[in-house]
Amino acid sequence: MEKIPLYEQIKEALLGRLASDHWRPGKLLPSEPKLAEEFDVSQGTIRRALDDLVLQGLLVRHQGRGTAVTEHTPFRFFHLFRDDGVRELPQSKTLRISSNQASRTERDSLELASGKQVTRILRVRYLNLEPKIFETICVSSDLFPGLAKMSARDLPNTVYRFYEQEFGVPIVGKRERLRAATATKSEARYLHVEVGTPLLEIECVAYSHRAQPIEWRISRCLTDEHYYCNPPESA
Amino acid sequence: MEKIPLYEQIKEALLGRLASDHWRPGKLLPSEPKLAEEFDVSQGTIRRALDDLVLQGLLVRHQGRGTAVTEHTPFRFFHLFRDDGVRELPQSKTLRISSNQASRTERDSLELASGKQVTRILRVRYLNLEPKIFETICVSSDLFPGLAKMSARDLPNTVYRFYEQEFGVPIVGKRERLRAATATKSEARYLHVEVGTPLLEIECVAYSHRAQPIEWRISRCLTDEHYYCNPPESA
DNA sequence: CAGTGGTCTAGACCACGGA
């Protein structure tokens, strides 16, 4: 019936260990010969599986050292660049954390059953000390218990690392949809611009292993001094 | 001194043949054993080189048939989707083709020496019969001789295929920068909207083999019924 | 130095496509 290649099965098995906190980011995996022995396949087959995961960005190889779980750099999923090409680390100020029943759109994006609760985060992000991004984040309350009761003050700048360390939920990919929009009254106030100023709207679903949607986010960005780049530049 | 892997050298050699019109899109390459014999390496090394080129999107494999040069689908580099997720083929109306000395920005984007000539194309693109994109295209006149003297009527809908077939210049990759903007008076007229309507600006450099920049393009898009997607969806 | 991943080989068997 099934003719799934060995290396695919091994990828699945490794994904399982990555999904559970079996291996933490930065940690070295067993060496290729070890894995080959464990799965009872040749080293070449292990390499094929690892190569795929490296390509997906989940693993990093270092000749002479070993293969490690990728550490999240804050830039990994941040696609805004300053006009001169430099990437800046955004500072975030959380405005509000609240919890409520998921809307239709939220349920669709996060693949939730109707009636489920979501936690929403509202925040402003600063680039070079100026407010540039107005952001709404939405996650399933089930996956992030206690998040709704946190103080806005305690939420870190970059939440993906936080998701992983506090809730054991790794973000490994995302899908973004972009549109042009204009600033609402509230956005205009927070971003220090006039109502109607053009904004770049980034609607984004972040995924964990096996394409499970974790976070739905809408970022509305001032692009007077920055641009969104695809694919991300090296610098 | 040199420690370039064999498969990298082979990739280079194959790229050379792809760049010259040695092999045309859709054409089958020699089989792996043939190539292995020709380059005097093992089949595994050939596979490694081909795998890389497939990953770059230059080649396509078909089990039982062979390895072929990728044919350009009009969608390959078109990232706009209708709100319901469907991709439409844009219709284009060319407004003007002209030739002039390259500006500073154009020289930088296309890596041209100062004083070089460029050919500019101005056009409007339609989605579902409605004008949605106002586009400026800029290419080196040296690479596209005679293009400036063409009639706007004779320019096809999708130019990348045209570049390749008429001028032997294949487009294999691009880099896009996105910003939010507002419609100028001229854009407003062509797109049937009011001045100040928000537009998604896509500034894009298209590359040929070995990262040679070929085309610089600015598309200003109405995103009232469409969105830009990264990464591109399957559908 | 021992152990890691990086490259390369020579072979095997299988799944698929076309004549």
Added chain:
DNA sequence: CCGTGGTCTAGACCACTGG
């Protein structure tokens, strides 16, 4: 049916990292 690419093996040698 043969030739194609797809998977898998077992082993070689090299380059790099760390102690």
